[in-house]
Amino acid sequence: MLLPLLILPWAWGALAASPPVPPGSLTLRLLQTIIFHNTSSTDMAGTALLGDLETHSLDCRPCKVRFLQPWAQQGLTPKEWQDLEELIYRYLSDFIRLMKELVEEEGEGYPFVTQFSIGCELHPNGTSRRFCDAGMNGEDFVSFDTDSGKWVTQRGDKLTLKALESLNYNRVVAVMLQFLLRTTCVNQLKSFVQHGNESLARQEKPVAVVFARVPPPAGTPAPVLLVCRVTGFYPRPVRVAWLQDGEEVAPGGRLNSSGILPNADLTYQLRSSLAVEPGAGHSYACRVQHSSLGGQSLLIPWEQSRPWGPGLAVGITLGVLAVAAVAAVLRWSRRRGYQDVRHRESSL
Ligand SMILES: *[C@@H]1O[C@H](CO)[C@@H](O)[C@H](O)[C@H]1NC(C)=O
Ligand SMILES: *[C@@H]1O[C@H](CO)[C@@H](O)[C@H](O)[C@H]1NC(C)=O
Ligand SMILES: *[C@@H]1O[C@H](CO)[C@@H](O)[C@H](O)[C@H]1NC(C)=O
Numbered sequence: 001m002l003l004p005l006l007i008l009p010w011a012w013g014a015l016a017a018s019p020p021v022p023p024g025s026l027t028l029r030l031l032q033t034i035i036f037h038n039t040s041s042t043d044m045a046g047t048a049l050l051g052d053l054e055t056h057s058l059d060c061r062p063c064k065v066r067f068l069q070p071w072a073q074q075g076l077t078p079k080e081w082q083d084l085e086e087l088i089y090r091y092l093s094d095f096i097r098l099m100k101e102l103v104e105e106e107g108e109g110y111p112f113v114t115q116f117s118i119g120c121e122l123h124p125n126g127t128s129r130r131f132c133d134a135g136m137n138g139e140d141f142v143s144f145d146t147d148s149g150k151w152v153t154q155r156g157d158k159l160t161l162k163a164l165e166s167l168n169y170n171r172v173v174a175v176m177l178q179f180l181l182r183t184t185c186v187n188q189l190k191s192f193v194q195h196g197n198e199s200l201a202r203q204e205k206p207v208a209v210v211f212a213r214v215p216p217p218a219g220t221p222a223p224v225l226l227v228c229r230v231t232g233f234y235p236r237p238v239r240v241a242w243l244q245d246g247e248e249v250a251p252g253g254r255l256n257s258s259g260i261l262p263n264a265d266l267t268y269q270l271r272s273s274l275a276v277e278p279g280a281g282h283s284y285a286c287r288v289q290h291s292s293l294g295g296q297s298l299l300i301p302w303e304q305s306r307p308w309g310p311g312l313a314v315g316i317t318l319g320v321l322a323v324a325a326v327a328a329v330l331r332w333s334r335r336r337g338y339q340d341v342r343h344r345e346s347s348l
């Protein structure tokens with residue numbers, strides 16, 4: 001049934017010239033979630049991502065690909081996109097039918113959720129890796145091994161083994177999937193790298209503020225926690241360090257980090273905190289290094305003019321107010337107000 005699709009001319013076409021790949025590996029992946037509510041009702045949602053950039057969404061009743069980037073239609077003709085939609089639709093319909101049969105046979109209950117992560121990764125050295133993994137209720141379920149063309153699993157339960165048997169029984173689909181992952185996915189990835197180069201090169205500068213967390217009740221000799229909040233940066237890689245008297249604080253128990261977290265506007269944020277002893281007389285600054293800063297770093301000193309002690313709470317309140325004001329100003333003039341770091345560093 002799927003065999004005719006194998007001889008589609010586009011499927012065999014290779015990209016004429018291999019466009020340059022930016023440094024670092026780049027991934028094109030399709031994430032597909034299917035919610036099985038009961039025997040008669042399922043919900044599906046699909047999305048394609050180039051790195052962390054959402055490029056397509058897939059609505060499957062029947063399947064319709066939506067292009068979320070101006071260049072997302074590149075690489076295939078409208079007819080080829082339509083063939084792909086039909087192929088995915090047929091494949092998902094078969095999968096849903098199979099899962100319903102198995103769940104009913106094995107007496108397993110609704111609702112349940114399956115998720116697919118399918119795609120390819122292109123390395124700077126020109127090699128690529130393919131992946132096709134399915135999960136069920138948040139746990140590994142089955143994976144497709146592109147080299148052998150076989151579905152495999154780590155699980156031993158009856159439902160999974162039966163699913164594996166059915167999936168491996170259909171050789172035509174396996175060959176098609178192997179081809180889609182090895183050739184179509186890699187060609188599309190190269191095409192997007194070429195046509196989406198401007199989106200991939202997007203740079204958003206970080207905005208950072210330093211403030212002290214409200215300290216524990218008076219009388220407790222606990223350290224004060226300084227927090228450096230860095231937000232609004234893109235791409236994801238960032239380096240945030242604390243300087244004590246101009247020296248980088250070594251990793252260890254005094255430091256803590258939230259890790260890099262996403263914002264809603266496809267920028268990222270991170271919080272890094274440093275525990276400091278009140279009254280030790282050191283100066284502190286948070287240093288941010290990011291590709292958008294053109295080789296410079298952003299340096300935000302902890303402005304603490306008052307001595308530590310009884311006045312601390314007042315100082316901190318004032319500090320928090322000042323930081324809030326600075327944050328408001330920074331947000332307002334986000335693209336302009338970056339300090340000249342070389343100048344700042346010399347004055348530390
Ligand atoms: C199946 O689930 C859907 C969505 O939750 C619900 O609207 C529908 O009534 C359910 N049908 C049956 C037969 O339980
Ligand atoms: C190419 O790069 C990837 C990822 O960095 C690495 O895993 C792979 O071994 C490399 N292959 C060759 C042939 O150098
Ligand atoms: C993207 O590619 C076009 C054409 O290949 C080129 O003119 C442009 O400078 C590139 N832009 C970036 C940001 O690399």
Ligand SMILES: *[C@@H]1O[C@H](CO)[C@@H](O)[C@H](O)[C@H]1NC(C)=O
Nearest residue numbers: 253254255256257258271273
């Ligand atoms: C780091 O911060 C997290 C919350 O942001 C907290 O749960 C965790 O205990 C902290 N770790 C240390 C070592 O302070």
